[in-house]
Amino acid sequence: MSVHIPVVEKITKANDQIAELNRSLLDRHGVLGLNLLASPGAGKTSLIERTLPLLAGRLRVGVVDGDIATSLDAERAAAAGAVSVQINTGGSCHLDAPMVRTALEKLPLADLDLLVVENVGNLICPASFRLGTHFNVLVASLPEGDDKPFKYPTMYRGVDLVLLNKMDLTAHLDFDEGRFREGVRALNEDVDILPISCRSGEGLDAWSQWVEVRAAEGRIAAES
Amino acid sequence: MSVHIPVVEKITKANDQIAELNRSLLDRHGVLGLNLLASPGAGKTSLIERTLPLLAGRLRVGVVDGDIATSLDAERAAAAGAVSVQINTGGSCHLDAPMVRTALEKLPLADLDLLVVENVGNLICPASFRLGTHFNVLVASLPEGDDKPFKYPTMYRGVDLVLLNKMDLTAHLDFDEGRFREGVRALNEDVDILPISCRSGEGLDAWSQWVEVRAAEGRIAAES
Numbered sequence: 001m002s003v004h005i006p007v008v009e010k011i012t013k014a015n016d017q018i019a020e021l022n023r024s025l026l027d028r029h030g031v032l033g034l035n036l037l038a039s040p041g042a043g044k045t046s047l048i049e050r051t052l053p054l055l056a057g058r059l060r061v062g063v064v065d066g067d068i069a070t071s072l073d074a075e076r077a078a079a080a081g082a083v084s085v086q087i088n089t090g091g092s093c094h095l096d097a098p099m100v101r102t103a104l105e106k107l108p109l110a111d112l113d114l115l116v117v118e119n120v121g122n123l124i125c126p127a128s129f130r131l132g133t134h135f136n137v138l139v140a141s142l143p144e145g146d147d148k149p150f151k152y153p154t155m156y157r158g159v160d161l162v163l164l165n166k167m168d169l170t171a172h173l174d175f176d177e178g179r180f181r182e183g184v185r186a187l188n189e190d191v192d193i194l195p196i197s198c199r200s201g202e203g204l205d206a207w208s209q210w211v212e213v214r215a216a217e218g219r220i221a222a223e224s
Numbered sequence: 225m226s227v228h229i230p231v232v233e234k235i236t237k238a239n240d241q242i243a244e245l246n247r248s249l250l251d252r253h254g255v256l257g258l259n260l261l262a263s264p265g266a267g268k269t270s271l272i273e274r275t276l277p278l279l280a281g282r283l284r285v286g287v288v289d290g291d292i293a294t295s296l297d298a299e300r301a302a303a304a305g306a307v308s309v310q311i312n313t314g315g316s317c318h319l320d321a322p323m324v325r326t327a328l329e330k331l332p333l334a335d336l337d338l339l340v341v342e343n344v345g346n347l348i349c350p351a352s353f354r355l356g357t358h359f360n361v362l363v364a365s366l367p368e369g370d371d372k373p374f375k376y377p378t379m380y381r382g383v384d385l386v387l388l389n390k391m392d393l394t395a396h397l398d399f400d401e402g403r404f405r406e407g408v409r410a411l412n413e414d415v416d417i418l419p420i421s422c423r424s425g426e427g428l429d430a431w432s433q434w435v436e437v438r439a440a441e442g443r444i445a446a447e448s
Contacts, residue, residue: 041368143367144265
């Protein structure tokens with residue numbers, strides 16, 4: 001089994017080179033790229049569905065959906081108004097930069113302001129693969145429990161924003177938000193944590209403003 | 225990246241050989257081995273905590289806890305009365321047979337009837353690694369959504385029992401149990417699906433009976 005690590009290192013290096021190319025491509029078109037990460041069922045697809053109407057008329061959005069099987073998520077994103085591309089990973093537990101590269105070639109980047117890459121539902125493997133997007137956004141959710149930062153430190157350490165979803169379930173769960181925030185802070189001192197609910201709509205305005213501000217910064221950088 | 229697949233195949237083959245040795249060791253001691261699989265936060269540790277008192281005085285239980293970091297789960301299992309061993313995978317997204325082998329060497333197998341291996345919280349990678357246990361038990365949960373069998377087919381195809389946890393949240397979620405059952409059935413025709421709630425206790429008697437029957441069968445086989 002000792003052969004495994006050098007192979008993985010080589011793959012990671014090749015991945016990072018293609019991630020750099022993806023980043024350049026996005027920057028050239030002034031497109032903000034977000035890598036949306038989460039555990040299965042935390043609410044990534046629901047978040048995309050709820051966010052698109054809030055951005056309508058302000059940002060033109062493309063979605064890349066990564067999934068082991070089915071194109072259910074891409075269909076939901078398309079129905080909500082995004083230009084969407086499905087990547088079926090064929091069993092792989094994460095997206096990588098070459099997969100995203102293939103998807104970027106199918107998207108009209110010149111006509112987009114925002115690209116949301118919905119990664120595979122997994123709190124572990126996707127944390128090790130850069131895609132070339134600008135920000136890693138983690139969708140955490142109350143039913144997962146307040147101990148998850150402690151148990152998935154690599155993921156929590158590498159993200160730029162934590163959306164704490166399913167706040168509408170607060171009264172029905174034993175979730176200690178203070179303990180969760182402590183766990184996140186211990187790994188990632190400066191990260192913002194936004195409580196949201198894709199069901200009630202709580203926090204989604206703050207989230208869409210977070211996106212709009214960063215998309216505007218990206219456009220300014222592209223034009224200057 | 226083309227080197228990746230043969231390496232993985234070689235690792236899987238080596239893994240399966242050690243899984244066979246683990247199985248023989250469990251069989252020799254008449255210990256039933258369960259591989260507990262789930263998404264992060266679906267309720268594996270809570271299930272172990274709730275199950276141990278139901279089996280107390282009837283089955284002597286050992287727990288092997290797989291986690292990327294922390295020994296929180298092993299501590300909870302020990303507090304609930306199990307002989308427990310923690311495996312920190314050091315970032316790996318799944319348990320494998322050699323890790324379980326190391327844990328088995330630390331456990332008093334002659335004094336146990338049941339070994340519960342709590343795998344890493346992940347619906348993808350653990351499905352590809354046999355551990356040598358007798359049954360794969362998946363803890364699914366309502367908040368994950370009813371589409372998960374469609375999206376994680378390898379996992380759902382390879383399990384011997386599905387526990388559908390967090391039934392106490394039924395009234396607060398849009399979870400279509402019929403759609404979930406259809407998805408499971410399409411992949412795995414004969415698997416039992418037991419609705420449970422670690423919070424309310426619903427279904428835990430049926431689950432502990434499922435365990436006791438299989439533990440008794442294992443003991444009979446070991447003695448004959």
